[in-house]
Amino acid sequence: MVFCASQAHAVDTAQAAVNRALDLVHSHGASARASVNDRYTSRGVLVDADGTEHVRLERTYNGLPVIGGDLVVHSRNGSYRSTSVSQGAPLNLSIRPVVGSDEAAVIAGAEFGSGFVGMPERTLSVYARGHGAPRLAWRVRMHDAQADMTYIVDARTGALIERWSNLETTAVTGQAKTLYSGTVPLVTNSVIGGYELRDPTRGRMRTIDGSNSRTSGQIYKDSDNVWGNSTTLDLATAAADAEYGASMTWDFYKTTFGRNGIGDDGKGAYNRVHYGTKYNNAFWSDACFCMTYGDGDGVNVGPLVALDITGHEMSHGVTARTAGLIYSGESGGLNEANSDILGSMVEFYANNSHDTPDYMIGESIVPANVPGSPGQHALRYMWKPSLDGRSPDFYVSNIGSLDVHYSSGVANHFYYLLAEGTTPKTFSGVVHSSPTINGASLPGIGRTKAQKIWYRALTVYFTSSTDYAAARVATIQAAKDLYGATSAEANAVAATWTAVNVL
Numbered sequence: 001m002v003f004c005a006s007q008a009h010a011v012d013t014a015q016a017a018v019n020r021a022l023d024l025v026h027s028h029g030a031s032a033r034a035s036v037n038d039r040y041t042s043r044g045v046l047v048d049a050d051g052t053e054h055v056r057l058e059r060t061y062n063g064l065p066v067i068g069g070d071l072v073v074h075s076r077n078g079s080y081r082s083t084s085v086s087q088g089a090p091l092n093l094s095i096r097p098v099v100g101s102d103e104a105a106v107i108a109g110a111e112f113g114s115g116f117v118g119m120p121e122r123t124l125s126v127y128a129r130g131h132g133a134p135r136l137a138w139r140v141r142m143h144d145a146q147a148d149m150t151y152i153v154d155a156r157t158g159a160l161i162e163r164w165s166n167l168e169t170t171a172v173t174g175q176a177k178t179l180y181s182g183t184v185p186l187v188t189n190s191v192i193g194g195y196e197l198r199d200p201t202r203g204r205m206r207t208i209d210g211s212n213s214r215t216s217g218q219i220y221k222d223s224d225n226v227w228g229n230s231t232t233l234d235l236a237t238a239a240a241d242a243e244y245g246a247s248m249t250w251d252f253y254k255t256t257f258g259r260n261g262i263g264d265d266g267k268g269a270y271n272r273v274h275y276g277t278k279y280n281n282a283f284w285s286d287a288c289f290c291m292t293y294g295d296g297d298g299v300n301v302g303p304l305v306a307l308d309i310t311g312h313e314m315s316h317g318v319t320a321r322t323a324g325l326i327y328s329g330e331s332g333g334l335n336e337a338n339s340d341i342l343g344s345m346v347e348f349y350a351n352n353s354h355d356t357p358d359y360m361i362g363e364s365i366v367p368a369n370v371p372g373s374p375g376q377h378a379l380r381y382m383w384k385p386s387l388d389g390r391s392p393d394f395y396v397s398n399i400g401s402l403d404v405h406y407s408s409g410v411a412n413h414f415y416y417l418l419a420e421g422t423t424p425k426t427f428s429g430v431v432h433s434s435p436t437i438n439g440a441s442l443p444g445i446g447r448t449k450a451q452k453i454w455y456r457a458l459t460v461y462f463t464s465s466t467d468y469a470a471a472r473v474a475t476i477q478a479a480k481d482l483y484g485a486t487s488a489e490a491n492a493v494a495a496t497w498t499a500v501n502v503l
Contacts, residue, residue: 018042020056023072025079031083032071035090037062042321043070046069046460048481052076052462056322061091061126067139067152068129068465070324084288084474086465087128095136097124097155104138107150107158116142126160127152129326129465137161147278148285164328165294168316168335180364182354184244186227194223195234197243202263205268207239210275210292217272231269232295235274238303242271242293245346246312252311252342252349253318257455262289262317269317273305282309284316291317298366306364307355311346312339323462329400330467333407337466338382338458340408341415345451358427359383359416372429382416383432385409392435394501395468410468417442418496419450436499447494453479453493472497 022040047053051294052074059069071085099107101122108120112368121141128134128438143149148166150221153159189198197220198206209217219228220239228237246269246424271292279294282304291313296302311451316339319325325335340361348357355364356371360378363369375448378388385391391409399407417434423446424433436442444450453475460481461474475497479490497503 004094013047014045017053017383020053020075020078021057021303023069023078024073024075025057025083028080028083029086029090032073033085033090034070035061035092036076037314038066038069038091039063039284040281043118050076051197052081052481059087062095064095064124064126064136065139065315066091066126066128066134066277067137068127068463070463071447072461072463074460084461084463086463086470087134088131089134091126091134093126093134093136097136097138097159098154099138099155103139103158104140104153104155105142107160108140108142108149110141110151110232111146111151111160113146113161113448116471117144124155125152127154130161130329135161141166143470148287149425151493161330164326164332166287166327167285168319168327168339169344172284178437180241180355181329181350181352183230183243186240186243186354187247188222188227191221192199194221196221196225197226197227197239199243199247201266202247203268205246205250205270206244207243207246207271207273209235209239210272211485226300231256231291232298232303238273238293238295238305241303241305242273242291242310245305245307246291246314248307248350249311249314249346252346256266256345256349256451259318260438263313263321269314271310273303280304282313284313284320286317286320298369302365302367306362307350307352308342308343309365311361312343313347314359315339315342318342319458323466325466326402326460326464330407331465332404333399333409334401334411334471336404336461336465337411337415340382340412340455342451344382344446348447359412359429359432360428360430363428365478374429374431376428380405380409380412382412383420383434392434396501399468411480412473414496414500414502415450415454417499418445420444425436430451432464433500438499440499442492442496443501445489449483449489451480453489456482468502470503 039060043056047054049229055073059066069087074081105120123139125139126135138153140151151163152161187201188195188201206219228234262269268499273293275292275294278297280301282293293304325331359382362379364377366377381387387391391406395410421442436481456478457474476493483489
């Protein structure tokens with residue numbers, strides 16, 4: 001590969017920041033929970049306008065990957081500031097397994113079932129998530145056409161420690177509508193004989209036919225550059241919605257945060273639509289760097305390609321390329337909340353007259369809804385999560401045991417209150433009236449500031465195992481970075497977490 005001078009300089013600058021961070025890890029080993037057998041590789045470098053560097057590192061121990069051992073080193077001019085880390089203590093354990101890799105795969109297979117595709121992936125690792133003692137473990141990955149699961153099996157006892165899905169989903173349970181965004185412009189690619197649904201201006205992102213669960217279906221092509229007919233009778237309609245949602249999400253991240261694509265590398269992810277048969281879901285997969293959308297059952301759920309859902313799924317990709325929040329426990333809830341939060345902000349950014357912005361997730365896909373009416377149904381309600389019948393409005397100690405689509409509710413509630421406050425407001429015809437656990441009245445700081453604070457916390461301070469308590473610390477610090485240590489914004493973040501019982 002040939003670099004131009006500016007590219008080479010950027011690479012050199014990033015490597016210099018990594019080298020400084022590694023030096024600081026060695027000189028501040030206690031803060032990093034470092035051991036003599038740890039080694040580190042860089043996952044990314046962020047540099048603030050004032051020169052403050054934030055270097056994200058992955059940890060290995062005696063050559064083994066450490067699940068939950070990632071960290072971010074913060075410094076300026078080579079002077080140490082702090083470390084964001086979830087691992088509780090330095091590692092000191094044997095790396096000789098008692099349980100073999102085949103036995104671990106059998107243990108995982110008993111949970112997954114026998115229909116997996118190919119050989120299970122097995123990686124000997126150190127499991128350092130949570131507050132217990134670190135353990136030697138097998139990380140086993142199994143998948144089929146519908147599921148992609150990771151299982152953590154104790155390499156000494158054979159106990160199943162944890163499991164999570166690698167398909168970060170919208171988890172829809174019913175209700176849909178088509179023609180979500182009306183007639184909108186699309187950038188497409190001109191080819192011999194017509195056009196293809198590929199956007200050369202946004203990393204060549206594209207939309208393919210994923211019917212029959214295809215992973216490499218044909219890209220949609222057309223002779224007149226008019227895509228779909230606003231009904232499900234034309235299969236290109238859902239494809240056009242997915243491509244439009246992806247373009248709005250790309251533009252939102254680029255305009256709002258200066259992020260050049262999901263991976264911040266200028267490369268476009270791709271969509272597959274019409275996945276499966278009557279599939280009532282949508283998901284992001286980091287393995288294919290793609291979004292997958294089902295058509296729904298045609299009665300309660302239609303194609304899952306509404307604007308906030310496409311923004312939600314692509315935001316899972318941003319999480320995977322930054323904090324890497326593991327899709328389990330409290331970190332999994334924060335992962336889901338991040339996608340709801342930023343997916344909603346994509347909807348506000350697009351400001352589409354057919355799918356007006358609000359803090360409901362997936363309301364456009366509910367066929368029984370009348371747009372603009374006060375009693376609309378949705379997958380989730382950010383201003384009062386308990387409206388779905390399962391999500392808590394406020395933090396409780398066992399929240400990590402809930403499904404991540406419900407434990408996400410507290411962070412969704414926090415974000416709504418931070419942005420909009422407690423005064424009732426109406427969005428898309430629905431009154432949003434948000435409670436607080438302590439009866440506090442909150443003014444809100446506005447969406448512009450709230451999304452900047454949240455995104456900075458995600459990309460600079462969150463790690464793979466960040467829980468609610470750590471999210472409070474991270475967002476307060478992000479607000480201080482952006483608006484000052486004693487700013488009204490930083491105080492508002494603290495007060496808002498308190499209002500949802502994250503203390």
